[in-house]
Amino acid sequence: AQTVTQSQPEMSVQEAETVTLSCTYDTSESDYYLFWYKQPPSRQMILVIRQEAYKQQNATENRFSVNFQKAAKSFSLKISDSQLGDAAMYFCAYLRAGNQFYFGTGTSLTVIP
Amino acid sequence: DVKVTQSSRYLVKRTGEKVFLECVQDMDHENMFWYRQDPGLGLRLIYFSYDVKMKEKGDIPEGYSVSREKKERFSLILESASTNQTSMYLCASSLAPAGGGFYGYTFGSGTRLTVV
Numbered sequence: 001a002q003t004v005t006q007s008q009p010e011m012s013v014q015e016a017e018t019v020t021l022s023c024t025y026d027t028s029e030s031d032y033y034l035f036w037y038k039q040p041p042s043r044q045m046i047l048v049i050r051q052e053a054y055k056q057q058n059a060t061e062n063r064f065s066v067n068f069q070k071a072a073k074s075f076s077l078k079i080s081d082s083q084l085g086d087a088a089m090y091f092c093a094y095l096r097a098g099n100q101f102y103f104g105t106g107t108s109l110t111v112i113p
Numbered sequence: 114d115v116k117v118t119q120s121s122r123y124l125v126k127r128t129g130e131k132v133f134l135e136c137v138q139d140m141d142h143e144n145m146f147w148y149r150q151d152p153g154l155g156l157r158l159i160y161f162s163y164d165v166k167m168k169e170k171g172d173i174p175e176g177y178s179v180s181r182e183k184k185e186r187f188s189l190i191l192e193s194a195s196t197n198q199t200s201m202y203l204c205a206s207s208l209a210p211a212g213g214g215f216y217g218y219t220f221g222s223g224t225r226l227t228v229v
Binding site for chain 1: 146148153154155156158161171201203205217218220221222223
């Protein structure tokens with residue numbers, strides 16, 4: 001079975017600074033998708049960013065970007081210019097087409113004013 | 114705005130009760146999923162469904178069952194609630210193919226269930 005590992009249970013960042021959340025995964029597949037979801041205190045899971053494994057270019061969405069290292073099976077999330085509203089639990093997720101999601105255990109991000 | 118709606122935000126039930134958690138989506142999605150979320154364990158898949166009246170076990174189905182009589186509604190049933198089922202329950206839906214392909218899931222806001 002696929003596994004997704006988030007080795008940082010908690011992280012903190014000063015407002016306006018940059019933070020990187022780590023994620024590694026285990027798979028023998030070559031075609032798959034990777035996602036970062038954000039869960040704020042409202043509990044609504046929100047898609048932050050997604051990456052197709054066949055694309056070498058790292059995905060970017062405004063202040064959010066990823067560092068996708070396929071050979072190393074690493075998929076880290078970088079948040080630039082951190083804002084108070086970025087405080088949330090962040091989940092890394094792996095998906096193989098036609099299969100189910102596998103989620104990591106989450107990283108709780110605190111943004112310090 | 115598309116939605117996945119879970120009927121209860123908070124629920125308190127007694128041990129041994131039969132508990133129904135309801136989830137409704139308005140996006141005409143084929144696939145629906147039930148997860149439980151526990152601190153340090155992330156999200157674990159309980160059951161999922163790719164079509165009406167169809168269901169498949171996930172990773173932790175014991176103590177749970179599901180019902181999908183209509184495409185838009187997916188119910189999670191705790192046949193006899195126990196204290197170890199105290200958790201956050203998240204419903205999600207996606208377009209076919211299974212798992213939603215590149216588009217991922219749309220989640221509900223969760224039901225925090227406490228069994229006393």
